[in-house]
Amino acid sequence: MEELKDLLIKIIEDSLSRLNYIFDIEEIKANFQESDSLNFGDYSLPCFFLSKKNIKNPNEIALKLGKEIEKEIKKDKNLREKIEKIEIKNSYINFFINKKELAFNLINEIEKKKEDYGKENLGKNNKTMVEFPSPNTNKPLHLGHLRNLSIGESVSRILEFYNEKVIRANLYNDRGVHICKSMLAYQKFKDELENNSENIKNKKDKEKIKSDHFVGDLYVLFSKKAKENPELEKQAQEMLVKWEQGDKEIRELWKKLNSMAITGIKETISLFNVKHDKEYFESNIYEKGREIILEGLKNGIFKKENDNSIYIDLTNKGLGKKYLLRNDGTSIYITQDIYLSKLKFDEFKINKSIYVVGNEQEYHFKVLFSILDKLKLLKKENLYHLSYGMVNLPDGKMKSREGTVVDADDLIDETKELVKEELKKRYILDEKEIERRSLIIALSAIKYMLLKTNIKRDITFNPKESIAFEGDTGPYLLYSYARANSILKKIKKLPEFKIKDLKDEEIKLLLKINEFKKTLNESYKTLNPSLIANYAYQLSKIFNEFYHACPVINSENEDFRLHLVLAFKQILKISLYLLNIEVLEEM
RNA sequence: GCCUCGGUAGCUCAGCCUGGAUAGAGCAUUAGCCUUCUAAGCUAAGGGUCGCAGGUUCAAAUCCUGUCCGGGGCGCCA
Numbered sequence: 001m002e003e004l005k006d007l008l009i010k011i012i013e014d015s016l017s018r019l020n021y022i023f024d025i026e027e028i029k030a031n032f033q034e035s036d037s038l039n040f041g042d043y044s045l046p047c048f049f050l051s052k053k054n055i056k057n058p059n060e061i062a063l064k065l066g067k068e069i070e071k072e073i074k075k076d077k078n079l080r081e082k083i084e085k086i087e088i089k090n091s092y093i094n095f096f097i098n099k100k101e102l103a104f105n106l107i108n109e110i111e112k113k114k115e116d117y118g119k120e121n122l123g124k125n126n127k128t129m130v131e132f133p134s135p136n137t138n139k140p141l142h143l144g145h146l147r148n149l150s151i152g153e154s155v156s157r158i159l160e161f162y163n164e165k166v167i168r169a170n171l172y173n174d175r176g177v178h179i180c181k182s183m184l185a186y187q188k189f190k191d192e193l194e195n196n197s198e199n200i201k202n203k204k205d206k207e208k209i210k211s212d213h214f215v216g217d218l219y220v221l222f223s224k225k226a227k228e229n230p231e232l233e234k235q236a237q238e239m240l241v242k243w244e245q246g247d248k249e250i251r252e253l254w255k256k257l258n259s260m261a262i263t264g265i266k267e268t269i270s271l272f273n274v275k276h277d278k279e280y281f282e283s284n285i286y287e288k289g290r291e292i293i294l295e296g297l298k299n300g301i302f303k304k305e306n307d308n309s310i311y312i313d314l315t316n317k318g319l320g321k322k323y324l325l326r327n328d329g330t331s332i333y334i335t336q337d338i339y340l341s342k343l344k345f346d347e348f349k350i351n352k353s354i355y356v357v358g359n360e361q362e363y364h365f366k367v368l369f370s371i372l373d374k375l376k377l378l379k380k381e382n383l384y385h386l387s388y389g390m391v392n393l394p395d396g397k398m399k400s401r402e403g404t405v406v407d408a409d410d411l412i413d414e415t416k417e418l419v420k421e422e423l424k425k426r427y428i429l430d431e432k433e434i435e436r437r438s439l440i441i442a443l444s445a446i447k448y449m450l451l452k453t454n455i456k457r458d459i460t461f462n463p464k465e466s467i468a469f470e471g472d473t474g475p476y477l478l479y480s481y482a483r484a485n486s487i488l489k490k491i492k493k494l495p496e497f498k499i500k501d502l503k504d505e506e507i508k509l510l511l512k513i514n515e516f517k518k519t520l521n522e523s524y525k526t527l528n529p530s531l532i533a534n535y536a537y538q539l540s541k542i543f544n545e546f547y548h549a550c551p552v553i554n555s556e557n558e559d560f561r562l563h564l565v566l567a568f569k570q571i572l573k574i575s576l577y578l579l580n581i582e583v584l585e586e587m
Numbered sequence: 588g589c590c591u592c593g594g595u596a597g598c599u600c601a602g603c604c605u606g607g608a609u610a611g612a613g614c615a616u617u618a619g620c621c622u623u624c625u626a627a628g629c630u631a632a633g634g635g636u637c638g639c640a641g642g643u644u645c646a647a648a649u650c651c652u653g654u655c656c657g658g659g660g661c662g663c664c665a
Contacts, residue, residue: 033607046607048645058645091645092608136665176665282665309663318590323663333656333665362591363660381654389592390659397658441627453600456592458658460599471613471629472600487624527603534601534612541612548620548629555624565624587625 004082005538008032008043008095011079012022015068021061022053026124036511038504041087041094048091058091066093100499100504103510103564110513110567115574118517122524123164125351129278130386132136132356133269134171137261138178139216141268142398143406143450143461144358144391150450151388152356153274153580154529161578162524167348169278171340174258175286177376182215182261183253184232185222188575193221210409212264215257216400220535223401268408272443273580278348280340288338289331292375293324301374314370322367337368352382354527357460359456386527389458391450406463415442422469437584442467444474444581451579456475474581477572480540482587485571487552488562497559505542505549506557509564512542516571520578529579536575543568 009028016023027049035044049067051058056404066088073079073086084096109119132152133145141149156166185193209217226232242250249394269276293310297300302312302324309327312518344353355365365385370377391398391406398405419438423429429437446468452472469475502510513536523531554559576583 007613030605035606035608037608038610044608046646049606051645088610173665177665305663307663311663320661326663328663330663332663358659359592360659361665364665387592392658426627457600458593462599465598465614467612471627473613473627475627476613479625483625483628490624503599530601537612538601544628545630547624551624553624587627 004097005032005043007079008083009162010321011069011072012065015065016050017066019068021050021065022051023454035094036515038507040089040092042097042511043095045095046091046095048555049095051091061087062091079205090446099502099510101506102514103499103506103560106510106514107563107567111563111571114570115577117570118162118520118574119163120521121163123159126159127167127348127350128159128165128352128354129161129167129169129348129350130354130356131169131171131344134173134357135265136176136178136184137174137215137258137265138219139400140210140212140264140399141408143397143408143411146272146408146411146446147388147391147450147459148356148358149269149272149274150447150580151386151455151529153272153533154451154578155354155356155386155527158520158524158527158529158532161520162351167278167350168274168276169280169344170276171280171282172262173282174262175243175254175283176238177236178219179254180236180243181222181226182218182257183250184236185218185225186253186257189221189225193217193514198528208262210267211260212268213409214406215261215264215392218257220401220403257340265334268412271412272447273582282336284342284536285343286336287331289335289337290325290329292342292377293335296324296375309583312371312374314367317366317370319363320366320369322371324371334364334368334371337364337369338375338377339369341372341383345378345382347442347483349353352384353378354384354386356386356388359389361385361403362387369563380441384527385457388455389453391459391461393547394460394462411446411467412442415445418442418466419445419469419475434456437587438584439476440584441469441587442479444478444576445469446474447579447581448474448477448533451529452537454530455528459568470543475587477576477582479568479587481576481583482585483547483571484543484565484572485585487565488569490553490564494562494566497563499560500557503550505546506561506564507544508542509568512539513567516575532575532578536572536579539568539572541573543572 009032013025013026014025016028028045031049032043032045035041047058047062050056050061050065054061063127066086070086073083082098082101084295086096086100087094113119122239130152132143133148135141135145152168156168161165222232222236239250241255252467293302296312297304299308302310304310305327307327309323310325311321311323314322322334323332325331344350349538357365362385365383365387369380369383369385372383373380393404393406416438419441420434423434423438423441467473516539519535520533523529546558546564550557550561552558552565555561573583
């Protein structure tokens with residue numbers, strides 16, 4: 001395609017010369033554009049830029065130049081085959097490429113490469129760690145974590161598709177006052193929690209509360225109690241001190257609750273089809289990093305306050321003053337992060353580190369990366385904060401401590417139940433198959449909902465309007481896939497194909513399939529899965545239009561259309577794989 | 588106050604980087620289409636000061652400046 005573009009630009013250049021027009025080659029390149037409208041051709045050249053220099057009406061220029069180009073194209077056999085026609089519309093010269101040749105090449109390439117179609121070696125020298133979703137261990141995952149998981153996994157897959165070696169890492173924030181709150185509630189109000197079902201949010205199965213939900217319920221109960229009795233906050237702080245001193249009883253309780261939380265969290269992560277290669281625990285590293293800070297102090301990168309606390313002055317970078325060690329010598333959050341960032345590179349010999357973390361922490365990462373850079377420990381260009389927007393509720397932010405969160409497990413369960421109803425309405429299936437399909441469909445709905453919005457933007461999720469299954473949704477994509485499959489199931493062996501005249505719907509589908517590589521490349525460069533999500537939807541939409549306009553089986557063009565459907569199916573499958581959405585052969 | 592992200596149809600969002608021909612989808616509303624490959628589908632209609640004001644340009648939702656509104660951040664919290 002690129003070659004054709006260059007060829008055309010050359011022709012334009014020659015034609016302009018022959019007509020004695022004044023022009024600038026760079027201007028031609030800048031104005032020459034691709035188009036995705038069937039009416040305006042595949043490429044076009046607006047001629048306004050020639051108007052001033054040549055003191056002529058742009059329409060007139062387009063007309064003359066267009067004719068000259070047409071003559072030129074007719075002379076060249078290669079171009080004659082590739083360019084079907086050119087049209088002049090007002091000040092535009094529109095080029096229509098030969099779709100038959102495109103169709104032939106595209107379909108053959110997809111059938112040859114199959115699930116590897118679109119793969120590139122751009123990232124082959126990269127070993128990249130992607131860290132996500134790094135939860136706190138005092139509560140179960142919520143919808144915000146699911147967005148994080150969706151983005152982290154999808155980005156990992158996109159990187160792998162371009163041949164990067166990816167290490168998926170998760171950092172458990174398993175220590176701190178937040179855990180102590182759950183622990184304190186356990187000591188004081190455990191019985192109350194268990195005897196009063198109103199305190200238990202996950203009511204579906206009271207006998208067997210999921211372990212992380214139990215810890216989370218304790219946390220919510222703590223907050224409730226602490227409102228009435230502020231003394232509790234103080235006690236939680238005291239507990240943290242005891243924890244740090246290694247108090248045996250406290251440590252035992254901590255281990256117990258932590259393990260409950262982490263077990264439950266892992267179940268959810270695994271249900272979401274994500275598997276981590278490495279787990280870090282804050283409790284193991286929270287005291288580390290002090291040596292690095294002291295070293296930096298010696299080198300004059302950090303400064304000491306009168307009270308002995310240590311800080312870095314980043315005022316010249318607009319980041320202000322940031323403390324790194326307290327006056328009692330203890331670490332701060334960022335101190336351990338400096339340590340961990342370096343550890344990742346040392347342990348895994350990676351050369352790129354991606355942090356999938358919400359945009360509320362942008363300042364933190366700017367500071368972190370600046371410090372690592374100044375210390376010459378790591379280079380800024382190898383560190384990337386993949387920042388994404390918050391998931392909000394219609395009345396504002398989700399707050400764990402108040403219990404106003406959309407719980408991940410509950411959402412998956414509830415969505416699954418709705419899918420089951422839909423399935424029962426439509427098809428007769430045994431219970432096991434309903435279970436299997438409903439989970440896949442429910443997850444597709446949730447994942448797609450979370451990935452289709454540009455990652456930079458906040459999402460407003462309305463729990464009252466349950467997750468949709470129609471229109472721009474995950475199930476629509478799965479449905480389109482299953483539809484394509486049901487056509488292909490009808491034939492035993494794929495015939496050879498010839499391409500006759502193409503209908504608009506066939507051309508549109510071809511052109512959209514042809515866009516896949518470009519979209520994928522863009523999403524790799526920008527680490528933005530939403531581009532692929534939107535592409536998958538547009539592709540499916542065009543397929544459904546094709547489906548209605550062009551019968552396949554027993555049609556005159558059956559052979560070609562079968563191959564076209566197969567190509568569509570392949571591209572949609574790859575797209576969905578990159579979004580971590582599993583497909584169903586039958587809906 | 589400073590930094591940052593956003594403001595496009597009633598609602599949820601594409602498009603903006605890299606300016607181009609009538610601004611696109613979905614939901615919701617209305618009207619159609621299932622003896623033919625899966626109706627979780629398709630077709631059509633209505634619905635727009637692209638926050639506002641300037642500027643650059645032959646051409647601005649897109650670039651620049653200012654401004655208003657909203658989110659987030661600016662802790663020896665994590």
